[in-house]
Amino acid sequence: MSSNKIKSVIWVILMDKKKQKITAGRSPETVTAGELRDATCRKLRISTDGSQAFAIWICSPLLQIQLKPTHYPTALCDMWYDLLSQFSATTENQAKNDLPVIMMMRNVFYPLHKEKLLVIHDPQARYYLTAEAMFNVLTGRYPLEDELAFKLAALQLKMEGKKDTSYPSGTIQSIAHELLPWDVMRRNKKQPLHIEKRVREYMKGFSLTTPGTLDHLYLNHCWTQTCYRCGFFTGQTELVGKKKDVPVRVGITPHNIIIWNKITNKVIQLIPSKDILKTQYHSKTLAELDNTQVSTKLIQGKDETTKKNKVSFDVFIVRFTVMASVKKKEINKAIPIYSKQACMMQAMFNRLRDESSLHRSKGKATTSHLPVSVQQTSDIETDDVFIQNSMNFTNLTLKKGTKEIPVVTKHVSNKENIRGLELESNGTLKTTRRGKIVKSAIHQKDHKTYGV
Numbered sequence: 001m002s003s004n005k006i007k008s009v010i011w012v013i014l015m016d017k018k019k020q021k022i023t024a025g026r027s028p029e030t031v032t033a034g035e036l037r038d039a040t041c042r043k044l045r046i047s048t049d050g051s052q053a054f055a056i057w058i059c060s061p062l063l064q065i066q067l068k069p070t071h072y073p074t075a076l077c078d079m080w081y082d083l084l085s086q087f088s089a090t091t092e093n094q095a096k097n098d099l100p101v102i103m104m105m106r107n108v109f110y111p112l113h114k115e116k117l118l119v120i121h122d123p124q125a126r127y128y129l130t131a132e133a134m135f136n137v138l139t140g141r142y143p144l145e146d147e148l149a150f151k152l153a154a155l156q157l158k159m160e161g162k163k164d165t166s167y168p169s170g171t172i173q174s175i176a177h178e179l180l181p182w183d184v185m186r187r188n189k190k191q192p193l194h195i196e197k198r199v200r201e202y203m204k205g206f207s208l209t210t211p212g213t214l215d216h217l218y219l220n221h222c223w224t225q226t227c228y229r230c231g232f233f234t235g236q237t238e239l240v241g242k243k244k245d246v247p248v249r250v251g252i253t254p255h256n257i258i259i260w261n262k263i264t265n266k267v268i269q270l271i272p273s274k275d276i277l278k279t280q281y282h283s284k285t286l287a288e289l290d291n292t293q294v295s296t297k298l299i300q301g302k303d304e305t306t307k308k309n310k311v312s313f314d315v316f317i318v319r320f321t322v323m324a325s326v327k328k329k330e331i332n333k334a335i336p337i338y339s340k341q342a343c344m345m346q347a348m349f350n351r352l353r354d355e356s357s358l359h360r361s362k363g364k365a366t367t368s369h370l371p372v373s374v375q376q377t378s379d380i381e382t383d384d385v386f387i388q389n390s391m392n393f394t395n396l397t398l399k400k401g402t403k404e405i406p407v408v409t410k411h412v413s414n415k416e417n418i419r420g421l422e423l424e425s426n427g428t429l430k431t432t433r434r435g436k437i438v439k440s441a442i443h444q445k446d447h448k449t450y451g452v
Contacts, residue, residue: 010074012040012056013103015131020044020104034069040104050118050125055107060100063088064232066108073102087340089234106132108231108348109355112223119216130159130215133222140181140265141249142227146188150195152221153179154202159214163203172196183265226270227251227258231348234262235316235339237418250316250337250345254352257318259337259418269335269418273353275320277332281346283314314342335418 008028012020022039024031033056041051056067058076063084067073076083077100084095106129119126136142137152144152156179173192177185179199188195206214222228230251237259239246248268251258257276259269316337321330337345 010036010102012036013059013101014044015103015105015128015135028074029072031072031074032069033067033071033073036073036102037069037104044124044128046124046128047122050122053107053110053115053118053125053129054104057103057105058083058100059103059105060098062090062094062098063100066105066231077102087344089340104128106229108229109351110229111355112229115229116223119219123212126215126219130218133219133228137222138179138181140183141230141232142181142222142225143260143265143267144181144184144225146184147198148221149180149184150198151202152218154199154206155214155218155221157199157203158206159218163207167200170196172199181265226253226256229253230258231352233339233341233345233348235337235341235345237335237337239268239418245338248337250339252345252348252352254355257349259335271318271320271335275322276318277321278319279346279349280317280319281314281342282317283342313338314340316342316345 008024008026008031010022010024010028010031012022014020020040020043022036022043024039037054037056038051041048041054046054055069056071056073058065058067058073058080060080065076065083065087067076080098080100081095084090084098088095090098115129119129133142134152134156137144137149153176172179173196176192176195176199180188180195230253233250233252234247235250236245236247239261247262248259249262251260255273257269257271257273258267259271260267316339317334318337319332319334322333323330339345
């Protein structure tokens with residue numbers, strides 16, 4: 001009598017909008033994220049080294065979580081409602097209707113200096129890394145200057161095999177929403193002809209570019225942005241002059257913490273890691289704080305009938321030094337981000353900071369916001385495409401009028417300022433409306449420490 005072997009199918013969504021069927025020889029609940037990633041990479045012909053650049057994620061419109069190699073993806077999908085309750089500010093009805101999918105995306109802990117070497121000799125890994133970078137650009141996750149967005153739009157069309165002559169006059173503006181982030185479209189909605197003109201000019205500039213290097217060039221431009229390889233989180237904070245909290249997105253890399261307004265997509269705070277003195281995570285109930293001045297807007301989705309001793313808020317506090325514009329001396333500031341993902345922000349920052357220190361101790365460069373050369377070297381094997389290519393990726397530029405300017409990260413908005421927690425001269429928090437809340441939480445001795 002022959003025994004029937006258990007076969008289960010797991011579908012993995014890829015960043016090029018396709019899906020990969022993975023067949024396991026056992027129950028899907030026993031397949032780990034590491035095994036699923038390796039099996040997916042083998043099917044996609046990604047090298048063993050290249051597979052380390054990716055990780056398995058569970059994603060939905062409400063929450064995205066990168067899994068450790070030892071986690072069980074399908075089992076965690078079954079726990080999705082509980083994960084939403086713990087890490088997202090959603091209503092019960094939204095949580096019940098939310099369906100997660102299993103995806104393979106970039107591993108946020110994969111060092112950038114390794115990626116820059118990987119994409120030279122692994123074209124399949126380069127393809128999927130470019131697809132993810134393009135997704136983040138088009139959805140506004142990477143806030144870009146308009147000129148860089150126009151250049152990337154031209155690169156996207158060239159990668160699709162299009163020429164500027166493929167589009168009669170006026171047609172590029174009709175598909176601009178497929179090529180540009182929503183915030184760039186909004187800023188240029190009154191000048192569609194300008195969009196078409198700039199994209200066409202950049203397309204003509206790529207006419208002599210070797211087709212096999214276009215995705216590499218696209219990645220190079222994304223590498224210049226400080227938000228590249230961010231771990232993304234959501235929360236809310238106070239802005240000066242605003243009565244209500246503003247929803248924000250928080251990006252964390254080994255070198256920066258970036259905070260930008262989700263409504264305008266403008267960067268409102270960029271904090272270099274070298275200036276960060278300390279980060280803290282705290283979670284307290286309103287009853288524990290015992291403060292009648294606490295604003296209910298600190299707790300997203302709070303029901304008025306909820307009892308005080310059951311309502312809590314989580315806060316991620318970043319303490320850093322900044323040069324005062326008037327007195328020209330360093331002062332200490334503290335910025336609070338109120339979010340159910342505060343513990344995840346703290347864990348992400350701790351791990352990336354530790355790994356960055358480890359790379360520095362080994363003498364390896366990990367700077368994420370400076371473009372570096374990816375030219376062929378004697379100890380790196382490259383494809384014939386790259387050997388034939390003479391393009392220099394080191395000094396990437398954009399055109400502004402008749403001038404060529406270097407590609408840099410988006411400037412920090414000078415119109416929006418986070419209302420920070422005020423500090424005394426000895427470094428303790430001043431007693432203000434929110435300073436009083438957080439000060440009470442910080443001086444509790446039983447605060448939790450989280451790690452990844």
